[in-house]
Amino acid sequence: MSEEQILSVDDTLAALRAVGEATRLRLIALLAESELTVKDATAILGQSQPRISRHLKLLAEADLIQRFPEGSWVYYRLADGPEGELARALVARISKEDPVLAADQERFQAIRKAKSEEAAAYFAARALTWDRERSLHVSEDDVETAMRAALGDKPFQSFLDLGTGTGRLLEVFSDLYTSALGIDASHDMLAVARANLARSGLANAQLRHGDVYALNVPPRSFDVVAVHQVLHFLEEPARALSEAARALRPGGRLLLVDFAPHELEFLREKHAHRRLGFSRDQMERWLEALELDLEQVTDLVPADETENNLTVTLWLARDRRIVTDLPSRDTSLEVA
Structure with a gap:
């Protein structure tokens, strides 16, 4: 010690x-x-x-x-x-079987389930207009351009998009990856994403229903993992980041996009936000705990700074493990 x-x-x-x-x-x-x-x-x-x-x-x-x-x-x-x-x-x-602590744990899980169901209902009701709602706060074109700039133009093998929503990132990076998987907890979102991918003709991108807290993917299997505007909906963002890091290959990159800290309380009640943005220090602390090296931080401040406009921050981190013998390409990613 x-x-x-x-x-x-x-x-x-x-x-x-x-x-x-x-x-x-x-x-x-x-x-x-x-x-x-x-x-x-x-x-x-x-x-x-x-x-x-x-x-x-x-x-x-x-x-x-x-x-x-x-x-x-x-x-x-x-x-x-x-x-x-x-x-x-x-x-x-x-003892995990202590009756007092067991009862506490049961109530805790009930609260966690209720919050999860609340978020799921929100996404189901807004699946068809999700991309438009995102654009109310900051230009998605600017965000996507910044994400492309952060990852660069060099192609990579595998891409994982957590909380894929309408599948937009699977389209944005389609010229860079060989295979991709989008995971979302909302069946309604996935239905929209499937329609979007079919319209775009993307045959090398798959979709799967899943939980960001318990990813059903092989460890060390993705070159790039993206978490785009998802963390502020989560009760336990650090737990989701841990799962994302587990999916990274040695030397792989984690691209996070979310709001900088703000005070817009109405987003909690009307838009199911659980967290009001994330500071650079907080994110760096989480990434360091996961043995990820923070390589780049970019703030996108809206030109029209009204009270309802939010700054979007991009964090790019890399798995510090040395690239040696990488696992072979996974072929078990079946379409849900």
Whole structure:
């Protein structure tokens, strides 16, 4: 263990005192699995918001958890430092069959399912006009031009588009890849995407229904993975990034496109956004944890800066593993 990961006796005692209470231990167990808001924690633990907020404050003061304000919401997650590692170690030694924690987990999964169904209903209702809705915020032509510039003109073998939506990126990069796969959780979106690909005559691009949190693709199988305007809809964007990184071949590239931080709260209620953009620091921290090297960051600021216009940011990262013996081309990508 490095010197930075070692706690002093006083810090260790402070951390243990902070977690040595039933509600706070339950919170730590939940945060070991996912980020949570106060509202989420209140619903899961069945306690008042002031009480939950107080417990979270004590855990934050002990450096066990971190607090990340985002618009009118605040997300909490386990800290990255030695206190956070101590919390993870404690949780790992608690029985998964403990009735209190099992009930918490059941309620947590119910909340997660409800949010997923809410997002799915949103996409199903808007599948036919999805591309037009995207253009309300920033020019998609400019975004696609920037994405092309980031990847360059050199052809590559395999392309994976996560949250493919109407399949637009499969068309945009069709002259660069040999084979491509678009994955989306919405059957309605996939129906539109199939119609679009058929109209474009793209025979080397396939579509599949799937979950960005649990990709049914072989590991180390794609040269380029794109996640275009998807992360802000997700409750756990870091978890989706981990799956995307798993799919990358050594030396492969991950292209992320999403909004820079903003304060447009109405996007949560009217457009099912879960996150109000992502900062450069936050994204770099996530990518570093996945052993991806950030090579390029590009901000696309709208020329007409009205209150409802959003800046789009592109992040291009590369898998730092050395390219040696790459797996053979996968032939199991069947059309869903």
